[in-house]
Amino acid sequence: MKKIRLKGNVRDAALSVLLAVEKQQAYSNLILNETIDNYGLAAKDRGLLTELTYGTLQHQMTLDYNLDPYVKKKLETWVRILLRLSLYQLFYLDRVPDHAAIHEAVEIAKKRGHGGTASVVNGILRNVQRNGKRRMDEIEDPAERLAVATSHPVWLIRRWISQYGRETAEMMANENNQAPPQTIRVNMTRASVDQVIELLAEEGLQAVKSPRIPECLFVTGGQPAKTAVFRNGLITIQDESSMLPAYALQPEPGMTVLDMCAAPGGKTMHIAEKMHDRGKIIAMDLHPHKVKLIDEAAERLHHVIVESVAGDARKSAQQFGENRFDRILLDAPCSGLGVVRRKPDIKYAKEESDLAGLQVIQSELLDEAAKLLKPGGRLVYSTCTVDREENDGTVDRFLARHPEMVLVPTELPEPLDAGTAEPVQIFPHDFGGDGFFVAAFRKK
Structure with missing residues (x-):
């Protein structure tokens, strides 16, 4: 593969992150910040990069299941990942038009590979777009079907079913593909919960109290770790x-x-x-x-x-x-x-x-x-x-x-x-x- 970085291109950046995860076992949450800096991404593109990266990883097995009928020969790793990334946009992101996702994939394939690679990428994505999602009932084994539908390894689904039953295994696997909430813990030795809510509001973030843990807040509208409230030691980023x-x-x-x-x-x-x-x-x-x-x-x-x-x-x-x-x-x-x-x-x-x-x-x-x-x-x-x-x-x-x-x-x-x-x-x-x-x- 040509070593080309498309400066400022959020989809090429997502491809780089996913490639590092697959080939180097890099942690996605760590490599994301490094990639944002390397590509010089604008603030408006950082959310899309995160969504593309995590979404493609979350649904990886489902995406491969839909790609497999159209892949006639072994693909280079980066091409397979580019196809997954593009298919994620076709299937899961309503705000990205299909033609735009396919066009971007073809352009990236041209620059990272060559005209033949771009032609393969275009052909596969057009076929999937034309034929739609593949039916899951083609998979006979119930555990394997749930594994592919939720993109969890089959061994893990079987283990959860044996430990907790199918209903809990299915709920857990589906929940794992949802975006997690952003939660913080208030440092009660330095500020009250109400004070922190007011201070965050002054910085443009909205915070609401957890119904379970008194010092826990759910935050939207920005990154708590970038605030003065965080720098001044009034909060910690922590899951509930x-x-x-x-x-x-x-x-x-x-x-x-x-x-x-x-x-x-x-x-x-x-x-x-x-x-x-x-x-x-x-x-x-x-x-x-x-x-x-x-x-x-x-x-x-x-x-x-x-x-x-x-x-x-x-x-x-x-x-x-x-x-x-x-x-x-x-x-x-x-x-x-x-x-x-x-x-x-x-x-x-x-x-x-x-x-x-x-x-x-x-x-x-x-x-x-x-x-x-x-x-x-x-x-x-x-x-x-x-x-x-x-x-x-x-x-x-x-x-x-x-x-x-x-x-x-x-x-x-x-x-x-x-x-x-x-x-x-x-x-x-x-x-x-x-x-x-x-x-x-x-x-x-």
Whole structure:
């Protein structure tokens, strides 16, 4: 492929992002910002770039299913991605005229390839446009049909069906293809919710209160991270579901708290706010460059009780001593299958075999947490996955190994609190937040 960058061309920029995701396993959310800078895109085109990128990733298997009858020979990777990108516009974007989407694809094919490539791209897209969407009932197997219709790997759909039933699997897969809401957490140590709503309005953003979490706001009309409200440490960008672990932890001013896998620090800062900046929080992460993110967050939010530490939390008892902490949060490394809406490339990058290795790490971290926790202390285990083995399975095995640990109620905000000593599984379709799991334990 010719190394050509069409400066300012939003569709060519989307193609570059998608190509990096496919060939280099780059994270779409990270490569997007870099691409915006490289292409010098105007502000008005940035939203379209995001929509084209995420939309094409979200519906990738469906798009391929519709392309396959017209592809007569093996295509170069970039050509296949260009066809997906163009088909996404034909099928899902009403405001983009078909002729414009096809014309743009042909022009990009000419510049990145040659006249023959452009002819192939034009022919395939014209055929799809003429014949319309392919019928899903051509796929006999129900799980495979749902997988293609919602663009989720077949193994994942089968796993969700076996764990939760077809109805939940289908609702979850469909929700994963919707755009996530933009939510923020108000730093209640520095401003009230009403004050933040007013300050955001002055900067042209609209914010409404969450009906579930008092310090959570839904924001539209702009990017909260670009505001003075953010720079001045009054808010944090955070999904509503990921605000739950700090509630479950029940931290109090003056306590000593460990956040075992803390970076980039969103939950650590939420705990500091719950403690009114009195006490001590040790925030660990394995990677030194990620620890810097914790320090930056603490400085921006003016939290003085956070001490960041780089190291392997599985060996933290050697460093801190046993029976040391009043509260421990383990927001564990996981498959991330609850955040597919925000990172659609996750569903294609994961293999079912990956999950077993993650469960080993999760169990090792929980075992270490049990040593570190004071008698009578509280441990919270949370993940951003919806996989039952990573969640309930890991909890059950932990309790079997540690008779000194007992499940206790999670004590979440009232609309979400089950009132029982059972872990809480949040699905993406429950209220539009990320898929999330929270379990709380007490050490006897």
